[in-house]
Amino acid sequence: MIDEQDSTAAGDTFISHLVELRNRVMKASAAIIVVFLGLMPWAGKIYDFLALPMMSALPVGSKMIATGVITPFLIPVKVTLLVAFVIALPVVLYQAWAFIAPGLYAHEKKLVAPLVVSSSLLFVAGVAFCYFFVFGVIFKFINEFAPKSITVAPDIESYFGFVMTLFIAFGVTFEVPIVVIVLVRMGLITVEKLKQIRPYVIVAAFVIAAVITPPDIMSQLLLAVPLCLLFEVGLIVAPMFAKATEAPEETEEETV
Numbered sequence: 001m002i003d004e005q006d007s008t009a010a011g012d013t014f015i016s017h018l019v020e021l022r023n024r025v026m027k028a029s030a031a032i033i034v035v036f037l038g039l040m041p042w043a044g045k046i047y048d049f050l051a052l053p054m055m056s057a058l059p060v061g062s063k064m065i066a067t068g069v070i071t072p073f074l075i076p077v078k079v080t081l082l083v084a085f086v087i088a089l090p091v092v093l094y095q096a097w098a099f100i101a102p103g104l105y106a107h108e109k110k111l112v113a114p115l116v117v118s119s120s121l122l123f124v125a126g127v128a129f130c131y132f133f134v135f136g137v138i139f140k141f142i143n144e145f146a147p148k149s150i151t152v153a154p155d156i157e158s159y160f161g162f163v164m165t166l167f168i169a170f171g172v173t174f175e176v177p178i179v180v181i182v183l184v185r186m187g188l189i190t191v192e193k194l195k196q197i198r199p200y201v202i203v204a205a206f207v208i209a210a211v212i213t214p215p216d217i218m219s220q221l222l223l224a225v226p227l228c229l230l231f232e233v234g235l236i237v238a239p240m241f242a243k244a245t246e247a248p249e250e251t252e253e254e255t256v
Contacts, residue, residue, distance in 0.1 A: 024095040031091035036084035043076040053135035126174030180234025
């Protein structure tokens, strides 16, 4: 009888968690949809803003092309949806935090909340660095390298795929300090060990940059150098973060 009651209680708890998760997802989705619908009248201008680095590198009067029938409509809509997600990100993160926070201890809340906020800010910073700085260098190089007998007229769908790839690459690259902090905090590796493998990390950074970026040394440096610097930032911050988020029992053990 007791087992049946425990089983029923566990089932009710699981269902209540599913309902709570559904409600949180619906609220986050609603926030994205509301922002998306509000931005739709300016979808064309939003894409023009995304295309500005390329258009600035092309000769005056140049334009992009669209080879698909619905591409001129579909691509701006995709860009607008991504912008809506970024704008609504605080609401999405809040819903995620509100769902998991009740099941966390105080010291775990100290760990999760800063990581969620800082990782989001770092990803946005990586995207901004790519847009405002890297694109100008890459597109200028491509335009200057292109033979004079070629008219450069990028397809908007190809351009969208290219910039999204670099946005993700630089956004993930800027997450390196978070990766270092988590690895150290979970005890999977020590800061001293990470310092020992620093030369391998530097080599890996340049290999990754060579694979992801266009084949010019400048764009590779623009990805590899921040990656190495952010790795060093992680080495500095990780011990402080680990100390600040210790569980009470961990602190007592150190005292004893």
